[in-house]
Amino acid sequence: MKNLKHSYPMLNEIKDYKILKEIGIGGMGVVYKAVHPGLKNNVIIKELSIKGKEMGERFEREAKILMTLRHDNIVSVYDYFIESGKKYIVMEYIDGVxxxxxxxxxxxxxxxxxxxxxxxxxxxxxxxxxxxxxxxxxxxxxxxxxxxxxxxxxxxxxxxxxxxxxxxxxxxxxxxxxxxxxxxxxxxxxxxxxxxxxxxxxxxxxxxxxxxxxxxxxxxxxxxxxxxxxxxxxxxxxxxxxxxxxxxxxxxxxxxxxxxxxxxxxxxxxxxxxxxxxxxxxxxxxxxxxxxxxxxxxxxxxxxxxxARPVYSSFWGSFKESRTRRYALIISSCTIVIAVASYVLLATPVYYSLFMNDRMGKMEIRYIIPIPRTIIPYPRLKLPDKKLYLANYEKTVTAVKEKLYKYIDDNYKDMIYNFQIRAVLTRQELKRGIVYDIASEEIILQPENYIKLTANDFFVDFGEHRELEPYLVFSSPVVYREAGRYFLKITLNNQSYWTHFDLRSLEERDDPLVVETLHRATPQRSVSFVFDVIDEATQKKIDGVKIFLFGGTPWYWISWEKNYANNKKNQEYLLNGRRYDFLFTHPDYISNQIKLFAGRDQNVVNVSVRLRLRKKPGN
CATH class of the missing domain: 1.10.510.10 (Transferase(Phosphotransferase) domain 1)
Structure with a gap:
């Protein structure tokens, strides 16, 4: 709407509305500022000056639409009328632009x-x-x-x-x-x-x-x-x-x-x-x-x-546009740099190498368990080329994995807690010809080569190795300790392994000292079993119980009474350091199957089993 001179006469009043001034004129007509007769507030009156059915319908449609709409963000219409043959809309007056x-x-x-x-x-x-x-x-x-x-x-x-x-x-x-x-x-x-x-x-x-x-x-x-x-x-x-x-x-x-x-x-x-x-x-x-x-x-x-939250051109642009964010970026960056530098200097070997190389030394502790040659021949087993002989490779790997898994499961699973070997490292000091123990600490050795741990078990994995060495290796990370005299004690299967050594400073020796201990298997001996089978409810001994041992080739349940109870020759094949599965049955009781491990230091294993009475029909 433009404020232009026109040929329309200036009106003082339209219907009951007092005209204050003419605001402008457009292609459809004139717009006035007026006073509402009842509300006494300012209103806008739009006059349709152009004749024609289409324009009249459009003008009337606007009035009807706006009279149905009542919202704070839509201009309100108070009235629509025809006066002296002309159509008018009375609207809310907005003092603004x-x-x-x-x-x-x-x-x-x-x-x-x-x-x-x-x-x-x-x-x-x-x-x-x-x-x-x-x-x-x-x-x-x-x-x-x-x-x-x-x-x-x-x-x-x-x-x-x-x-x-x-x-x-x-x-x-x-x-x-x-x-x-x-x-x-x-x-x-x-x-x-x-x-x-x-x-x-x-x-x-x-x-x-x-x-x-x-x-x-x-x-x-x-x-x-x-x-x-x-x-x-x-x-x-x-x-x-x-x-x-x-x-x-x-x-x-x-x-x-x-x-x-x-x-x-x-x-x-x-x-x-x-x-x-x-x-x-x-x-x-x-x-x-x-x-x-x-x-x-x-x-x-x-x-x-x-x-309100600032609106930035982009994430990176925000640091250019906001002084607060720019300062925050600088402070956080400096903090990160300081933290990383502190970590590198205080929590990594860099600190020892730079500032304490004349006082500190580094070592790695390893425990080696030999694998029988029937599983991995000495000095190493070379696997077939995977790309050229895939079927042969998979067959060989599967066979070795099965043997190695059974060997570990039978001989070491119950002896090594969670497949961690605990080594005790003690620092010593010589004073006036007498050796004193200064401080001791426990260092955990974990599987390094073939054993991979899961939440409740383990599995054997050779990775990408083409050659397999006949050793299970447990090792520690490289540790930094004060240079001097030490001894290492590892206890496994009731055997203790002691290693005394001198740790040199980083100034004298830059590479880590490898403290290696070789496991020596305790000779296996025959083991005998004594069974005590009792009623779970009465705590009385049960007679007539049949006992079976899982074994043989192929594996099956072997009657204990027929093959072992009175057969000393067969009993000689029952050795300690192995796992055994037993099954206990009785016609009146629910069968019970148990697993046990006979330790290398055991000659006699006492087995106590409780059986639950079967429920008879009608009870």
């Missing part, structure tokens, strides 16, 4: 201001869409910003809402096919080609253009409908931004709003608002209005904007 005026003055809005205004427009538009109203002509000139900080959507003259039933709009599209309705610079591709194709998603597209213009100062496709701008609008690819200073968060919202395919845009404009909500969610409605007012009319935000 249009968003177009704000953009013209400021060129580019600050990101937070753009988000606050965008969110307020979204509230009104969401409400309109919920009432089945599509605006179809959203643009900065149709957005009013009051001096109170309120944001209002105006001009629903070409909105899509053809019938009003019970205060609700229903869609009955009567737009002629092929007709373009709206302002081309802000129209969606489907609206440009055929107004009948407009949906609420067309308004989403227009909101993307408004958001872009608030950030860049100009619409993305220019203000006029040229062949180039039309072609750019109808491209199916995503919009490429020339304005690199638009923050990434806002840029992503704009891009999704401006998708060529309506189905790829936000399903409703509220989703776009939610993407930006994190920046202003701590601001109350009063804070929002206050900040919009201060920014639009004084150029600065109010103090309450400190509750």
């Amino acid at each position: 249009t968003l177009a005026d704000v953009i013209a003055k400021k060129k580019k809005l600050k990101p937070l201001a753009a988000i606050l205004i965008f969110n307020e427009i979204v509230k009104g538009l969401t409400y309109a869409h919920s009432k089945n109203v599509i605006h179809r002509d959203l643009k900065p000139r149709n957005i009013l910003i009051a001096k109170s900080g309120e944001v209002k959507i105006i001009d629903f003259g070409i909105a899509s809402c053809e019938e009003i039933l019970d205060g609700e709009c229903t869609q009955r599209e009567v737009t002629k096919e092929g007709v373009i309705i709206g302002t081309p610079a802000y129209m969606s591709p489907e609206q440009l080609t055929d107004a009948k194709e407009t949906t609420p998603l067309s308004d989403v597209y227009s909101m993307g253009i408004i958001f872009f213009e608030m950030m860049a100062g100009e619409p993305p496709f220019g203000r006029s409908l040229t062949a180039e701008s039309m072609a750019a609008r109808l491209k199916k690819e995503s919009l490429n931004f020339a304005a690199d200073d638009i923050p990434a968060a806002i840029k992503s919202v704009i891009k999704k709003c401006l998708r060529y395919d309506p189905r790829k845009r936000y399903k409703n404009i509220t989703l776009a608002q939610k993407k930006l909500e994190r920046y202003v969610k701590k601001l109350s409605l009063a804070d929002v209005k206050e900040n919009i007012h201060h920014y639009v009319y004084s150029g600065k935000f109010s103090p309450s904007i400190s509750c």
